[in-house]
Amino acid sequence: MKPAPSAFILGIDGLPSWMWRQFADENVMPFSRQLLSTGTLVPMQSSLPEVSSAAWASIVTGLDPAGHNIFGFTDLIDGTYTLGFTSSRTFKANPFWQRNDGRKHLVMNVPQTYPAQPLNGTLVSGFVALDLPRAVYPAERLPLFEGIGYRVDADMTAIEVSKDKFVDDLHRVLSTRVAALDELWNADSWDSAMFVITGTDRLNHYLWEDFEDPNSPFHQRFLDFYREVDRAIERIVSRLPDETTLLTVSDHGFARQRYSVNVNKILHDHGFLNLSPSDRPSYVDMTPETKAFAMDPGRVYLHRRDKYPNGQLDEDRAEEVAEDVTQALAHFEINGRPIVERILRGRDVYQGPFAYRAPDLILMPAEDIAFSGRMNLTELVETTPINGRHTFENSTFFYRGQADVEIPRPMRVENVLEVMTQAQALPAAA
């Protein structure tokens, strides 16, 4: 058997810290009960916004979005209204496996790492990876993944057939992912390994209502998937000696979603957003009169003259408009309840060379609310099969190691590498 890595980061996408504790205590995840008694579990704060692409980028770089340049799954290309989809090429900071520290890394299924970029080690990309050959580095590893039927993500169309088929597929994907980890673990020696389970996020999005309702016919299927995740955790941890530093992290918490609210519809109805007529409305249809617009999930941008081709908003009026938008959104209600818990200013949140690309306002949703930024303005509350949403609070951070470390309070996704460094499981960044 090859020597174990000195550091192992186990990612469980969308796992709230309270849920892990609850499932451990209730014996849904019996191995986790044992594991949690050997280390420290604390709730962690996600990135702003609390979206997987930005949060995982923060976990692996130690920076906020203004440092690594990932503010969401979509962004506008500088100086244009063209919508771009973020990828590994959008990263403007090194993940820890690209620090050229001489260490050999195994990186599996970390979101936002597609297409795979060179590293000293092996990487298979996570969501949103489109095809396996471009998701694997080095290419010589491709046959290994193909040989076990590895898939980078579940078949999301299965949810349209039935929840049963969807959960079946999540199990299949998890099974091949763990098998691939086993094979790579046996095939080589690694200084560090990072392995992310993403089926938990998919399950939480579509079956959250079934988790909350013990009488749902799918309640047990929800719990059974977490039972399978627990077995995967056991399989991994049982291979790790006590000397290996183990971190278990998630990128955001989760909660019930009842309403998906289109922020652009609100901005339009309050006169902040104006679109030229179009069959497929998009950002390019914004008229010069537009003062503000939103992007997923709750990012609001002022239509500034110095940033956008048709922007008419000068710096001396930006503060006034930001305040007007804040007031409009803060007082907006659905069914007599506010949709916003609080609104943050980008200038107060972000630090880094790409702060100029940051949203001006970040909306923190109220209970039951999720935000979208569609330019199709026909619906304020959109119909969606999704019934679970991300939360900024209560993602998971668990530490088990021999070194005494000081876990920051509040713990944030940007602090994960700092704790690894404290534990001497990762050299300090140059």
Place this chain on the structure above:
Amino acid sequence: MNTSCPPGSVRSTDIVVDLTGTATSKLRESGREGVRLAVANGTTCQLRPLAEAADSGSQVPAMNEQWRASLVELLSATKVDRVVLIANGHDPNADHLQGQLAGAEIETTTIRWPEGVDANDFVSAEDSEAVTERLRQLGYI
């Protein structure tokens, strides 16, 4: 040793490794002589005078294992004072090569252009539709 310096300090005995595909002409405009790395058939490294390489309009292709290995071989067979690596602000290929050169104890100076965020930093146009569909399925857009 890895340092950062402005392009004006490039020396005649440097090997200039231009990963941007655009920096060489800027160096030439600065009146500096030197040599430039060129890659034949995407696999074999060659050294060419900077002016000739710039005139030919040739570009260093995206790095791959073959020409990375060829570069290391070339450097070991050539009297080179220093490698000047020119890259866009964040280029993982440059980071990787920089690490290799440092490991081989080859003096390296890295010049990084400040960068904006353009279309090349996002998913390619041909993949956009598929990504859109995946993100839509998860409610991200």
